[in-house]
Amino acid sequence: MNPKIGIVIGSTRPTRFGEKPAAWIHGIAGKRKDLDFELIDLRDYPLPLFNEPGSPAWGPIDNEVAKRWAARLAGLDGFILVTPEYNHGPSAVLKNALDYAYNEFIRKPVAFVGYGGVGGARAVEQLRLVAAELQMVSVRNAVHIAASDFLGLWRGGKSFDDYPHLAESAVGMLEDLAWWTKALKIARGNAA
Numbered sequence: 737m738n739p740k741i742g743i744v745i746g747s748t749r750p751t752r753f754g755e756k757p758a759a760w761i762h763g764i765a766g767k768r769k770d771l772d773f774e775l776i777d778l779r780d781y782p783l784p785l786f787n788e789p790g791s792p793a794w795g796p797i798d799n800e801v802a803k804r805w806a807a808r809l810a811g812l813d814g815f816i817l818v819t820p821e822y823n824h825g826p827s828a829v830l831k832n833a834l835d836y837a838y839n840e841f842i843r844k845p846v847a848f849v850g851y852g853g854v855g856g857a858r859a860v861e862q863l864r865l866v867a868a869e870l871q872m873v874s875v876r877n878a879v880h881i882a883a884s885d886f887l888g889l890w891r892g893g894k895s896f897d898d899y900p901h902l903a904e905s906a907v908g909m910l911e912d913l914a915w916w917t918k919a920l921k922i923a924r925g926n927a928a
Contacts, residue, residue, distance in 0.1 A: 738772045739813035739917045741765070746819040746830035748779045753890050757849050757881060758818045760896045764906045765816075771914055773816075778829055781805045786835045793838040802836040809840035814847075814917040815872075816909075821852030821859035834866055841870040843924050845916035847909050848878040855880025873920060875912035879905045 743762050747754040758775055765773040781801055788797050797803060819826045834841075846867050850856020857880055864874045879902060881889065888894035896902060 738770060739921050740811060741771050741773045741814045741816060741913065741917065742776045742809070742812040743773055743816045743818060744776045744830070744833075745778060746817055746833075747827050748782075748829050752820070753851060753886070754818050754820060756889060756896075757851055757879075760902075761816060761818065761849050761879065761906055764903060765910055768910065768914065771814075771910075771917060776808065778833055781808075781833065783829075783832055783836055786832055788836075791838065792836065797836060799836070805833065806837045806840050809837050812840075812844070813921050814845040814913060815841075816847045816849060816913070817863060818849045819851075819856055819859045819863060821850060821854070821856040824858040825862050826859040830863075831866065834863075834870065838870060841867075841872050843871060843873070843920050843927075845873045845875055845913055845920055847875045847913045849881070849906075849909075850878060851881035851886050853883050855882040855886075873916050875909065875916055877905065877909040877912045879909055 743758055745754045745758045762773055762775055781804065783801050783805065784799065817830065819830055848860040848863060850860040860878055867874045881902060885899050885902065888898065
């Protein structure tokens with residue numbers, strides 16, 4: 737049985753762009769025979785702003801949607817976070833979703849597909865810090881869909897085929913993710 741990777745669409749806005757890069761990376765990733773990939777849409781988990789008595793690191797969460805979210809994450813061996821960049825950071829809905837879980841992330845790898853002015857680089861950088869606190873392993877390589885590519889894909893009638901450098905970045909990122917996913921799955925099994 738292959739390890740499972742969740743590709744999380746990190747925006748819920750009605751006019752979001754995130755579905756495009758999520759579907760694109762899912763298509764590239766789906767060609768791999770060593771990992772299984774599934775899309776996870778935060779729209780399916782309408783979490784309220786975090787307002788629990790304590791962190792999920794220290795105790796159970798009461799919110800029913802959060803329990804469903806945590807259960808979904810628990811069955812995964814790694815993650816790709818598809819993130820916009822809003823005001824030099826990730827979307828609030830993505831950060832909020834990360835705050836609603838803890839144990840489900842520990843010792844699992846995370847990779848990033850960012851988009852926006854500088855390819856979502858500042859959002860990804862902040863998410864790497866959050867991932868460290870959640871005891872995740874952030875892989876080095878990422879996909880950054882920068883301003884001109886982003887605008888071409890979003891409003892300019894371009895497709896991902898018009899930007900082969902993005903596919904090259906995706907392959908490197910997926911190689912990193914595959915290595916860390918396999919190594920950490922074995923390590924988690926040994927620790928259990």
